[in-house]
Amino acid sequence: MPLLITRKLTKSFGENRVLDGIDFSLDDGKVVSIMGPSGSGKSTLLRCLNLLEYADSGEIWFDGKLMGVQSTPNGPRRLSERAMQRQRLGIGMVFQQFNLFPHLSVMGNLVMPQVHTLGVSKADAMKEASLQLGRVGLADKTHAYPAHLSGGQKQRVAIARALCLKPRLMLFDEPTSALDPELVGEVLSVMKDLAESGMTMAVVTHETQFALDVGEQVVFMADGGIVEQGPSEEVLLSPKKQRTRDFLHRFRQTQEAAEKSEFRPENSSEGIAS
Amino acid sequence: MIASKIRSLEKKPWMSDMMDQSDREFADIRPRRHPGWYISAAFLIVLTIWFASSLAKNPNIDYETIGEYFTKDVILGGVVNTLLMAALSMVFAVIFGTLLAVMRLAGGPVWSAFSWLYVWFFRSVPLLVLIIFCGNLALLFERIGVAIPFTETFLFSVPTNSVMTAFVASIVALTLHEAAYMAEIIRSGIMSVDAGQRDASKALAMPAYKSFFLVIMPQAMRIIIPPTGSSVINTIKATSLVSVIAGSELLTRAENISATNLKTIELLLVACLWYLIIASVAGAAQYYLERRFGKGFTKSRQTAKVPVTQA
Numbered sequence: 304m305p306l307l308i309t310r311k312l313t314k315s316f317g318e319n320r321v322l323d324g325i326d327f328s329l330d331d332g333k334v335v336s337i338m339g340p341s342g343s344g345k346s347t348l349l350r351c352l353n354l355l356e357y358a359d360s361g362e363i364w365f366d367g368k369l370m371g372v373q374s375t376p377n378g379p380r381r382l383s384e385r386a387m388q389r390q391r392l393g394i395g396m397v398f399q400q401f402n403l404f405p406h407l408s409v410m411g412n413l414v415m416p417q418v419h420t421l422g423v424s425k426a427d428a429m430k431e432a433s434l435q436l437g438r439v440g441l442a443d444k445t446h447a448y449p450a451h452l453s454g455g456q457k458q459r460v461a462i463a464r465a466l467c468l469k470p471r472l473m474l475f476d477e478p479t480s481a482l483d484p485e486l487v488g489e490v491l492s493v494m495k496d497l498a499e500s501g502m503t504m505a506v507v508t509h510e511t512q513f514a515l516d517v518g519e520q521v522v523f524m525a526d527g528g529i530v531e532q533g534p535s536e537e538v539l540l541s542p543k544k545q546r547t548r549d550f551l552h553r554f555r556q557t558q559e560a561a562e563k564s565e566f567r568p569e570n571s572s573e574g575i576a577s
Numbered sequence: 578m579i580a581s582k583i584r585s586l587e588k589k590p591w592m593s594d595m596m597d598q599s600d601r602e603f604a605d606i607r608p609r610r611h612p613g614w615y616i617s618a619a620f621l622i623v624l625t626i627w628f629a630s631s632l633a634k635n636p637n638i639d640y641e642t643i644g645e646y647f648t649k650d651v652i653l654g655g656v657v658n659t660l661l662m663a664a665l666s667m668v669f670a671v672i673f674g675t676l677l678a679v680m681r682l683a684g685g686p687v688w689s690a691f692s693w694l695y696v697w698f699f700r701s702v703p704l705l706v707l708i709i710f711c712g713n714l715a716l717l718f719e720r721i722g723v724a725i726p727f728t729e730t731f732l733f734s735v736p737t738n739s740v741m742t743a744f745v746a747s748i749v750a751l752t753l754h755e756a757a758y759m760a761e762i763i764r765s766g767i768m769s770v771d772a773g774q775r776d777a778s779k780a781l782a783m784p785a786y787k788s789f790f791l792v793i794m795p796q797a798m799r800i801i802i803p804p805t806g807s808s809v810i811n812t813i814k815a816t817s818l819v820s821v822i823a824g825s826e827l828l829t830r831a832e833n834i835s836a837t838n839l840k841t842i843e844l845l846l847v848a849c850l851w852y853l854i855i856a857s858v859a860g861a862a863q864y865y866l867e868r869r870f871g872k873g874f875t876k877s878r879q880t881a882k883v884p885v886t887q888a
């Protein structure tokens with residue numbers, strides 16, 4: 304049985320229908336890459352999954368439980384904030400802009416959520432924090448403040464911070480889009496290690512190479528709907544839909560143009576299908 | 578002189594000029610000269626000395642009286658009362674203002690409207706009017722206490738004048754007034770915090786109140802402190818308004834003294850000196866608070882001495 308299932312998920316902002324019946328599922332231990340043009344609703348989908356945004360209709364099943372709503376005889380009704388807080392605990396999220404707490408040191412960023420949401424002791428929290436920092440290769444940055452870290456280091460701290468709460472599912476919203484090209488590799492490699500350790504992940508990304516190497520599944524979205532989904536190779540290398548083909552074609556062109564003008568690091572240098 | 582140098586450079590073809598300089602030592606670049614600064618300083622100093630000397634030589638000011646009353650017990654007691662009044666009303670105003678700000682931003686439609694109305698009302702009523710009103714509350718309600726709403730039956734009550742002393746009335750008026758301003762200051766501080774911070778603490782499953790106190794407020798403080806510093810100084814000065822209801826703070830006492838010895842200017846100067854001192858101390862305190870809450874936002878190299886958490 305899949306860890307995550309969405310059924311006919313819809314979401315509008317005013318008149319703007321941003322999600323229009325999203326159906327997909329993700330098996331335990333698998334990685335899905337969510338791709339698609341800007342404004343297609345990728346971020347909104349992720350935010351609905353961990354209840355940062357509330358879907359208007361449809362269902363999200365996570366770990367066998369219905370997220371964000373309870374059924375009543377009169378239909379589904381939104382849960383209390385407190386109950387949703389508990390449900391969010393199983394899901395970690397990493398943002399494009401890192402969103403580290405700037406007033407806390409790296410250690411503070413990792414310890415504070417553990418102490419205040421899991422209720423573990425400070426000593427245990429610090430032990431766990433050191434462990435996770437080592438895992439993302441930043442054991443030496445324990446006492447630094449976020450303002451003094453590079454973008455790549457910030458994002459790795461953000462990943463470690465989410466992992467400290469021991470989530471079953473990790474959501475990544477364009478984790479490398481705000482990074483200088485030479486810093487993308489270090490974050491992708493941390494994510495790859497994480498995937499290899501068996502973490503279930505949903506990753507919004509434009510890194511096609513990462514989607515091929517690490518992800519089992521690709522969901523291609525446009526205009527709030529899923530245009531095509533399936534195994535990574537199938538969707539990325541031989542897409543069935545014209546929409547997907549056009550997007551990948553245009554995307555590859557801009558990427559090649561970018562590659563001509565600047566150095567790209569090792570693992571993302573090869574274009575796809577070459 | 579500088580201009581002529583530039584002109585002489587322009588005459589040469591620039592290529593050869595660059596060649597000439599390629600292997601010569603470059604002198605350090607000195608900062609610009611600012612002769613205007615010295616002229617302005619001289620002007621202001623002269624003006625100040627002139628004004629000070631005309632004060633010093635003024636036969637209408639009796640400096641001995643100033644010296645005598647500056648440290649008199651009555652005046653020192655007034656200073657303490659002023660400080661107490663300002664501190665208590667500021668503390669209540671910050672608490673109440675925070676509540677109002679949270680109501681406005683996250684209290685749902687009813688409390689949000691209440692907060693808006695409160696701020697509208699108490700920012701519109703002049704503080705002096707509010708003070709006189711609170712000082713004369715007994716004229717409106719003879720007794721205050723706990724009653725059954727819409728009836729005249731008191732479960733418990735006391736005469737208004739026994740609790741609403743001039744001192745208490747002053748604190749009530751200052752608090753009601755200042756809370757409206759603090760609500761706006763705190764609201765703007767909260768709104769200045771990046772929305773991503775709220776997302777992150779939600780995604781980390783932190784309960785809303787913990788995210789408010791541990792994530793949002795520490796960052797909002799940076800925006801809140803400077804205008805709050807002004808508010809504190811304003812409130813210290815505003816305590817002088819309660820002399821109209823004989824609040825027994827600094828100005829009331831100074832005026833009481835001058836009413837008998839007729840040294841009006843001298844006692845006003847005594848009060849003025851004390852207000853200057855208190856406001857300066859408050860300003861220094863603000864400076865240290867700003868440094869404390871600026872941590873993590875400045876680019877200067879700094880690391881936590883010990884693992885810092887707000888845990």
Ligand SMILES: Nc1ncnc2c1ncn2[C@@H]1O[C@H](COP(=O)(O)OP(=O)(O)OP(=O)(O)O)[C@@H](O)[C@H]1O
Nearest residue numbers: 316319321339340341342343344345346347348477
């Ligand atoms: N809070 C909001 N209020 C109103 N409209 C919103 C909000 N968030 C997103 N939208 C709109 O929803 C649509 C989808 O936005 P979303 O951020 O999900 O797209 P995306 O696929 O993540 O795009 P990108 O690749 O640029 O991040 C956009 O048209 C956007 O303007």
Ligand SMILES: [Mg+2]
Nearest residue numbers: 345346347477
């Ligand atoms: Mg997005």
